[in-house]
Amino acid sequence: MSSDHVISLIGFPGSGKSTVGVLLAKRLGLEFIDTDLLIQTREHATLAEIIAASDHHNLRRIEEQVLLDMPIGPSVISTGGSVVYSPTAMERLKKVSTVVYLRATYVTVEYRISLAPDRGIASGADETLADIYSERIPLYEQYADITVDVDNTPAETLAGQITALVDAQ
Numbered sequence: 001m002s003s004d005h006v007i008s009l010i011g012f013p014g015s016g017k018s019t020v021g022v023l024l025a026k027r028l029g030l031e032f033i034d035t036d037l038l039i040q041t042r043e044h045a046t047l048a049e050i051i052a053a054s055d056h057h058n059l060r061r062i063e064e065q066v067l068l069d070m071p072i073g074p075s076v077i078s079t080g081g082s083v084v085y086s087p088t089a090m091e092r093l094k095k096v097s098t099v100v101y102l103r104a105t106y107v108t109v110e111y112r113i114s115l116a117p118d119r120g121i122a123s124g125a126d127e128t129l130a131d132i133y134s135e136r137i138p139l140y141e142q143y144a145d146i147t148v149d150v151d152n153t154p155a156e157t158l159a160g161q162i163t164a165l166v167d168a169q
């Protein structure tokens with residue numbers, strides 16, 4: 001049976017927002033939205049191309065605009081890892097959705113990102129992955145309504161855990 005939930009997934013790149021999001025949407029009979037794909041469609045370019053052609057600040061601006069402009073109905077929304085840099089985008093998500101933080105250890109995201117190093121992270125070239133991780137963790141924590149630990153748990157199991165936690169709210 002479909003539900004009328006609105007669930008936003010936030011977390012570090014590689015935490016599984018897109019992978020878990022689509023399974024969660026399927027399980028709950030909800031629309032699935034990946035804001036990274038909305039950005040790419042709107043800009044007619046991949047995220048990596050957008051960063052290469054301008055800079056990460058521009059990608060963050062585009063991401064914010066997409067988050068503010070998109071219609072939001074019952075759905076699972078997988079965000080980009082950098083969405084937490086926009087207080088206005090996060091304010092909107094907090095207002096209309098349950099924000100679920102997929103919490104991954106540094107070791108997990110470092111490994112998963114190494115499998116697809118060209119996916120594009122919206123941060124300065126002089127920042128290490130460890131710097132970016134330390135900078136962002138407090139932001140994900142700040143905005144989370146629900147936190148789920150994702151290390152060593154299959155995506156399908158996580159979708160089940162999130163369903164139970166959202167239903168219990």
Ligand SMILES: Nc1ncnc2c1ncn2[C@@H]1O[C@H](COP(=O)(O)OP(=O)(O)OP(=O)(O)O)[C@@H](O)[C@H]1O
Nearest residue numbers: 012013014015016017018019080081112153154155
């Ligand atoms: N629970 C999981 N267990 C094992 N591997 C996973 C799990 N969730 C995701 N992955 C794998 O980790 C990688 C990153 O997943 P995914 O693209 O969903 O992350 P993301 O949070 O959407 O990242 P981004 O912010 O870059 O869009 C993929 O290779 C995916 O198959």
Ligand SMILES: O=C(O)C1=C[C@@H](O)[C@@H](O)[C@H](O)C1
Nearest residue numbers: 013047080081082120121122
């Ligand atoms: O966390 C990040 O900085 C990003 C993650 C990706 O999902 C994309 O949103 C983009 O490449 C930036």
Ligand SMILES: [Mg+2]
Nearest residue numbers: 017018036078
């Ligand atoms: Mg994703």
